[in-house]
Amino acid sequence: MFNNRLNINFDYYNRNSKDLLVFVPLPLSTGLGAPFDNQPSILTNAGSVVNKGFELMVGYQNRIGDFSYSINANAARNINRVESVGVEGGSISGGGFDAVATMTRTQAGHPLGAFYGYRMDRVVSTAAEATALADRQQGIRAGDILFQDLNGDGKVTDADQTFIGSPIPGWNYGSNINLTYKRFDLMLSFVGVADVQVVNALKFWTEGMSRPFNSSTAVLSRWRQDGDVTNIPRAGQNANGNQNLRPSDRFVENGAFTRLRNLTLGYNIPANALEKTKIINTLRIYLTAQNLLTFTKYSGYDPEISANSNDERDFLFNRGIDRGQFP
Numbered sequence: 001m002f003n004n005r006l007n008i009n010f011d012y013y014n015r016n017s018k019d020l021l022v023f024v025p026l027p028l029s030t031g032l033g034a035p036f037d038n039q040p041s042i043l044t045n046a047g048s049v050v051n052k053g054f055e056l057m058v059g060y061q062n063r064i065g066d067f068s069y070s071i072n073a074n075a076a077r078n079i080n081r082v083e084s085v086g087v088e089g090g091s092i093s094g095g096g097f098d099a100v101a102t103m104t105r106t107q108a109g110h111p112l113g114a115f116y117g118y119r120m121d122r123v124v125s126t127a128a129e130a131t132a133l134a135d136r137q138q139g140i141r142a143g144d145i146l147f148q149d150l151n152g153d154g155k156v157t158d159a160d161q162t163f164i165g166s167p168i169p170g171w172n173y174g175s176n177i178n179l180t181y182k183r184f185d186l187m188l189s190f191v192g193v194a195d196v197q198v199v200n201a202l203k204f205w206t207e208g209m210s211r212p213f214n215s216s217t218a219v220l221s222r223w224r225q226d227g228d229v230t231n232i233p234r235a236g237q238n239a240n241g242n243q244n245l246r247p248s249d250r251f252v253e254n255g256a257f258t259r260l261r262n263l264t265l266g267y268n269i270p271a272n273a274l275e276k277t278k279i280i281n282t283l284r285i286y287l288t289a290q291n292l293l294t295f296t297k298y299s300g301y302d303p304e305i306s307a308n309s310n311d312e313r314d315f316l317f318n319r320g321i322d323r324g325q326f327p
Contacts, residue, residue: 009057016083020047020316022106024086046086049112053078066182073175080111080168094318100201103247105163106317113317115165115199117247118156119148123233126226139242143223143234147248164249167305167320170195174261183270189262198255199321200300208245209235255320257296257303264288302327 001008023041026032032040054077061070085092085106094104094113105116124130127142137146137156150160171194179186206216222232237244266286274280296303300322307315308325 005060005062007057007059009055011055013054014050014052016048016050018048019045020049021045022047022085022092025090044086046084047106048083050081050083051078068180070178071175072177073173075171075173077171078169080166082106082108082110082112084108092317094321100199100204100245100247100251100321103199103251104167104318104321110163111166111168113167113319114163115167115197115252115320117161117164117249117252119150119160119162119164120231120248120250121146121148123223123230125223125229137242141234141242142226143228144237144242145233145244145248145250147246161247165197165199165252167197167199167255169193169255183268185264185266185268187262187264188260190258191261192256192258194256196255197252197320198298198300198303198305199251200253200298201251201321201323202300203251204245207232208237210237210245253299254297255303255305257294257298259291259295259304260293262288262290263292 021043024044024046026040026042030040055074056076057072057074059070059072062068085108091105091107093106093116094102103115103117104113106113122145124133124140124142124144124146130140130142130144133140133146136149136154137144140146147156148160149156150162153159172192173194174189174191176190177186177188203216203218205211205213207218209215209219209222218232219235221230223230223234233244264286266284269283269285271282274283294303301324302322304327305320305322306325306327307319308321308323
């Protein structure tokens with residue numbers, strides 16, 4: 001529109017991906033894996049996933065004398081849903097080196113590699129309160145985490161685990177801004193995601209207080225004595241049967257961010273200044289910065305989590321878990 005100064009593009013998509021490689025459990029009657037190993041599985045083209053949503057792009061460009069500019073912005077809404085993992089009612093759990101790094105579950109009706117675990121209620125403040133909750137949560141003491149009884153049976157058990165987040169952004173967005181004035185040019189590129197969660201698995205070590213490692217300053221707010229009110233449990237968190245370090249939303253954080261992906265400032269040397277060289281016809285000098293600014297509420301090093309290895313399970317079924325890997 002307006003002599004090509006304004007461009008708008010809208011796409012709707014509904015993409016069905018079939019025959020994803022998944023590990024389908026084999027029956028124990030095969031004799032494989034018994035008697036000491038876990039249930040055996042075989043890598044099979046059996047999974048199916050649906051991605052549907054829309055993408056919107058708006059761009060505007062214009063020129064006013066020696067000044068020209070173009071602004072492009074885009075946003076995409078995506079809904080990810082697993083249709084099948086090859087076994088009726090089955091699921092795939094993520095793998096890792098500690099309890100928090102295994103807190104993904106891929107199951108029909110939910111996003112691929114969704115986070116799965118307990119929901120934290122509060123840190124028990126007093127010994128009297130812990131005594132009153134002894135029947136509800138086995139092994140609980142003052143300073144321990146009380147987890148939510150989601151199924152309402154009066155006890156905290158494995159059955160109270162639930163889906164507590166998704167590593168797949170519901171929204172992706174970005175923008176590009178290009179400005180030119182005479183021989184100067186400036187380009188800014190922004191990217192961002194929203195409606196997404198990240199598992200800060202480093203908290204298992206930096207706030208776990210269960211092994212002889214250095215901790216973060218967060219542990220200065222831990223429960224220490226009867227009557228303390230805090231959201232950081234006591235030290236020695238797995239010293240009894242309560243298991244404060246079990247997979248839970250304690251480790252799940254908002255993974256949304258906006259990042260200045262690229263900033264470039266350039267200058268084109270005048271042609272008459274290059275004539276004496278008799279070699280160079282055009283010369284542009286520029287300065288570029290990548291990932292210069294990041295706006296996020298994530299407490300870890302980088303909310304844009306990369307895979308932890310080349311294992312296909314990390315890319316599909318165990319993404320969005322921050323174990324300290326490099327960006």
